[in-house]
Amino acid sequence: MPAALILHGGAGAADPDSRGQRERGLISAFAAGWNVLSHNGRALDAVISAVAVLEDDPVFNAGLGSCLTQDGTVELDASVMDGAAFRVGAVGAVAGVRNPIRLARAVLEDGRHALMVGPGAWRFARERAVPTLSAQSLVTARQYQRWRTGRGVATPGTVGAVAQDTAGNLAAATSTGGLVHKRSGRVGDSAIIGAGTYADNGLGGCSATGDGEPILRTTLARTAVELLGGGREPGWAAQTALRLLGQRTGGEAGLILIDGLGRIGYAYTTPTMSVALSVERQVQLRVA
Ligand code: GLY
Numbered sequence: 001m002p003a004a005l006i007l008h009g010g011a012g013a014a015d016p017d018s019r020g021q022r023e024r025g026l027i028s029a030f031a032a033g034w035n036v037l038s039h040n041g042r043a044l045d046a047v048i049s050a051v052a053v054l055e056d057d058p059v060f061n062a063g064l065g066s067c068l069t070q071d072g073t074v075e076l077d078a079s080v081m082d083g084a085a086f087r088v089g090a091v092g093a094v095a096g097v098r099n100p101i102r103l104a105r106a107v108l109e110d111g112r113h114a115l116m117v118g119p120g121a122w123r124f125a126r127e128r129a130v131p132t133l134s135a136q137s138l139v140t141a142r143q144y145q146r147w148r149t150g151r152g153v154a155t156p157g158t159v160g161a162v163a164q165d166t167a168g169n170l171a172a173a174t175s176t177g178g179l180v181h182k183r184s185g186r187v188g189d190s191a192i193i194g195a196g197t198y199a200d201n202g203l204g205g206c207s208a209t210g211d212g213e214p215i216l217r218t219t220l221a222r223t224a225v226e227l228l229g230g231g232r233e234p235g236w237a238a239q240t241a242l243r244l245l246g247q248r249t250g251g252e253a254g255l256i257l258i259d260g261l262g263r264i265g266y267a268y269t270t271p272t273m274s275v276a277l278s279v280e281r282q283v284q285l286r287v288a
Contacts, residue, residue, distance in 0.1 A: 002281075003037035004164045004262040005030065007050055009060055009274035011209040011254030012156025014288040021059040023287045026276040029053040030283045033161060038281075043163040043171035043205075044082045044105075051078075051101040051173045054159035058140045061157030063099055065140045066177020068147040069184045074138045076100040076177055077191035079115075080108055083170035083199030090197075092117040092187035094125075095135040101175045103130045117187065146180055156270075158190055160207025162199070162258045170258060172197045172205040172221070179211065188212025194222040204228040204237075204259040210270060214251025218244060224255050234258065234265025242269045 007029055009022050033050030036042070055063025066074045078100035079090035089108025092115060097103050106128040107116055116124055125132050158176035174197045176190040189196035189212035196212070198221035199205035206221040215221075224241035228234065234257040245251050246269060254268030256275060264277050272288040 006256045006277040010156040010158045011270040011273035025057040030276040043165040046163040047161040047173035050161040061177045062159045062175040067180040078104045078175035079197040080173040081199040083201040090115040091121045092191035094121040158209040162205040170199045170205040172199040174207045189215035194219045198222045210253030214249035238267035
């Protein structure tokens with residue numbers, strides 16, 4: 001079957017100043033993920049490749065360029081789910097790891113645990129040769145300035161990917177620095193399977209973006225995937241899940257989805273969400 005891929009670069013307010021940089025970042029990440037899929041590679045490898053490129057790009061709030069906690073540190077959340085085998089891997093509040101999505105993948109491959117946090121997750125990275133670095137090396141001047149002036153709690157730029165490979169397998173991945181001035185030790189939806197990330201070959205795959213607490217309270221990614229039951233259309237499932245989120249919590253968010261037939265959908269109730277998606281093997285961008 002034809003492969004399908006959709007990425008997001010976060011939901012939130014429009015930011016015309018960084019638009020060009022976010023477009024270039026999404027195009028590079030899409031190319032990395034599509035390169036895997038177009039060579040009959042696995043959806044799991046495609047979402048990891050795409051998200052790792054976004055983590056390396058300082059314009060996004062993930063990996064390098066993540067926002068800072070109230071203590072001025074970087075603490076990262078990431079998760080990945082393989083919808084073929086129902087395998088998962090996630091990390092929360094981890095410092096000093098350049099690509100937390102690769103660490104989440106290592107947790108998935110290891111298989112003993114589903115979620116690892118804090119210093120234990122960092123030690124696991126060392127054990128599994130996932131690159132580590134000094135905690136401060138992920139701090140960029142832009143995020144330091146944002147932290148110092150205390151502007152805004154919501155920091156758009158969480159990143160995520162959903163893919164279906166030519167064998168029909170689905171995978172989803174999400175990565176973030178979370179919210180600026182969050183308490184040290186806070187873990188958001190991007191680390192939690194079912195909230196920020198979910199994939200089930202029988203139904204679909206999803207990655208969420210937005211303020212994590214309402215997303216956690218409604219297990220939004222799984223809610224959206226379950227709405228795909230009965231062959232319902234992904235755009236409708238994404239809109240319906242976001243309507244439920246709004247009704248129950250007053251929260252706003254964005255979702256990307258692919259169903260078991262390879263149909264792509266997305267929706268957001270925030271002012272905007274950056275996305276890149278495959279349309280007949282070509283990348284299509286929506287960035288504001
Ligand atoms: N959705 C990202 C966060 O709240 O941490």
